[in-house]
Amino acid sequence: GTGRNEGKGWKRFQSYKGEAALPKEAESLRIFVDRKAQTIILPIHGFAVPFHINTIKNVSKNEEGEFTYLRVNFQTPGQLAGKKEDTPFEDPDATFIRSITYRSADGHRFDTLSKQITDLKKEVNKREQQKKEMAD
Amino acid sequence: MTTQFDRIYHGLSPELGKMRIAASGMAWKGEDSDKMVAMSSADIKWAQWLRVARNYQLRVGLKDRSRETFDGFSREDHDKLAQLIKQHFSVTLETKEVSFKGWNWGVTDFQGQDLAFLVSNKTSFELPLSQVANSNIAGRTEVSLEFATPSGSKKSKSAPDEMAEIRFYVPGTVNRDHGSDA
Numbered sequence: 068g069t070g071r072n073e074g075k076g077w078k079r080f081q082s083y084k085g086e087a088a089l090p091k092e093a094e095s096l097r098i099f100v101d102r103k104a105q106t107i108i109l110p111i112h113g114f115a116v117p118f119h120i121n122t123i124k125n126v127s128k129n130e131e132g133e134f135t136y137l138r139v140n141f142q143t144p145g146q147l148a149g150k151k152e153d154t155p156f157e158d159p160d161a162t163f164i165r166s167i168t169y170r171s172a173d174g175h176r177f178d179t180l181s182k183q184i185t186d187l188k189k190e191v192n193k194r195e196q197q198k199k200e201m202a203d
Numbered sequence: 204m205t206t207q208f209d210r211i212y213h214g215l216s217p218e219l220g221k222m223r224i225a226a227s228g229m230a231w232k233g234e235d236s237d238k239m240v241a242m243s244s245a246d247i248k249w250a251q252w253l254r255v256a257r258n259y260q261l262r263v264g265l266k267d268r269s270r271e272t273f274d275g276f277s278r279e280d281h282d283k284l285a286q287l288i289k290q291h292f293s294v295t296l297e298t299k300e301v302s303f304k305g306w307n308w309g310v311t312d313f314q315g316q317d318l319a320f321l322v323s324n325k326t327s328f329e330l331p332l333s334q335v336a337n338s339n340i341a342g343r344t345e346v347s348l349e350f351a352t353p354s355g356s357k358k359s360k361s362a363p364d365e366m367a368e369i370r371f372y373v374p375g376t377v378n379r380d381h382g383s384d385a
Contacts, residue, residue: 080305081304081305082303082304082305083303083304083305084303085303086254086301086303087278088303089254089303093256094256094257094258095256095361095363096215096256096257096363096364097363097364098364104305106305109366110256110363110364110366111328111330111366111369112215112328112329112330112331112334112366113215113255113256113257113260113272113274114255114256114301114326114327114328114329115255115256116327116328117303117304117305118305118306118307119304119305119306122305122306122307136367137364141307142307143307143308143372144372144374158308160374161308161309161310161374162308162309162310162311162320162371162372162373163307163308163371163372163373163374164307164308164320164369164370164371164372165345165370165371165372166368166369166370167366167368167369167370168366168367168368168369169364169365169366169367170352170364170365170366170367171362171364171365172362173362
């Protein structure tokens with residue numbers, strides 16, 4: 068890697084301390100936004116996989132025929148998205164998940180999810196910004 | 204003597220069923236259908252316990268190298284299950300550690316028929332390679348996997364969300380070549 072982000076010290080974050088903390092809603096095998104934990108839970112072949120909001124870049128949605136596709140884009144190195152201090156470069160040789168796309172026949176629900184994720188992202192960004200201003 | 208566990212799922216199916224364990228083997232039977240999955244004592248080679256979306260999963264490895272999964276066990280079922288499996292099949296119920304850190308970086312690892320994604324040496328999720336419909340490599344550092352989604356479009360409001368595609372960014376592949384070249 069470029070060592071460009073070294074020393075900036077991204078803050079370590081974690082969704083859940085252990086399996087007991089996973090919310091009940093994960094059982095539905097559907098995407099769930101856990102605002103309290105600042106986490107999106109994605110169902111992946113029977114697993115309930117949490118992704119902290121800090122790992123998420125944005126979401127996009129498009130319709131194809133009778134289905135709606137929701138794409139969750141993640142923060143990864145090597146993107147042209149400008150500087151992101153909170154992008155995790157702890158292990159530059161790691162494999163990163165760049166995006167995961169879901170399909171649903173219920174477009175309305177994906178509208179809601181898309182909004183929830185975007186709002187949570189904004190909220191967290193705003194809080195970070197405020198913290199930074201306080202520190203200055 | 205037979206021990207029964209209620210409200211157990213088989214595989215990823217939404218159907219609930221009953222799981223029975225006896226000296227002769229284990230069997231799951233659906234509540235709504237007549238579907239039945241039976242494993243005889245002699246065929247049971249290994250057993251794993253892990254946290255999944257629908258509470259805990261019992262994963263059973265069979266002699267023909269296939270495996271069956273059963274979701275919906277509660278944490279309290281662990282000791283009883285471990286004891287039954289040991290007693291009847293002389294198999295130790297192993298715990299597979301699952302990560303809940305919420306990170307999108309880790310290590311991919313081929314484990315039998317699955318591609319596992321590990322975060323801090325714990326499983327984050329597994330992708331069954333049998334369900335990969337298409338894969339693509341872009342620019343040597345990006346790998347995408349597309350999954351076959353069931354065509355029977357269920358309009359049910361409680362239908363699970365279907366993962367259609369996942370993309371990985373693999374910055375390490377150019378320098379480090381560990382066996383598989385993506």
